[in-house]
Amino acid sequence: xxxxxxxxxxxxxxxxxxxxxxxxxxxxxxxxxxxxxxxxxxxxxxxxxxxxxxxxxxxxxxxxxxxxxxxxxxxxxxxxxxxxxxxx
Numbered sequence: 001x002x003x004x005x006x007x008x009x010x011x012x013x014x015x016x017x018x019x020x021x022x023x024x025x026x027x028x029x030x031x032x033x034x035x036x037x038x039x040x041x042x043x044x045x046x047x048x049x050x051x052x053x054x055x056x057x058x059x060x061x062x063x064x065x066x067x068x069x070x071x072x073x074x075x076x077x078x079x080x081x082x083x084x085x086x087x088x
Contacts, residue, residue, distance in 0.1 A: 009078055019043060026050075029060050030067075039071055 022043035030050050034041055049070055053063035060064065 016043070022047075025040075027060075029064060033064050033067055037071060039074060041071075 053066040
């Protein structure tokens with residue numbers, strides 16, 4: 001199943017936990033951010049970055065900014081996004 005990762009060089013992984021249950025357990029601001037994210041984040045990786053940012057004392061807005069920066073770095077690493085321009 002390729003779906004939205006069909007035109008990317010990023011690695012795909014399988015999830016052992018129920019992704020919907022994991023998503024529903026996330027804080028509301030993080031769930032809202034994930035619903036608008038450009039990449040298909042797993043709830044576990046999003047929660048990991050969120051918790052790390054909160055532990056550093058960044059607060060909700062700072063944690064969301066940290067997630068946006070992490071997503072931008074990941075998109076910058078994507079070969080297809082850098083060489084082929086915008087995907088249609």
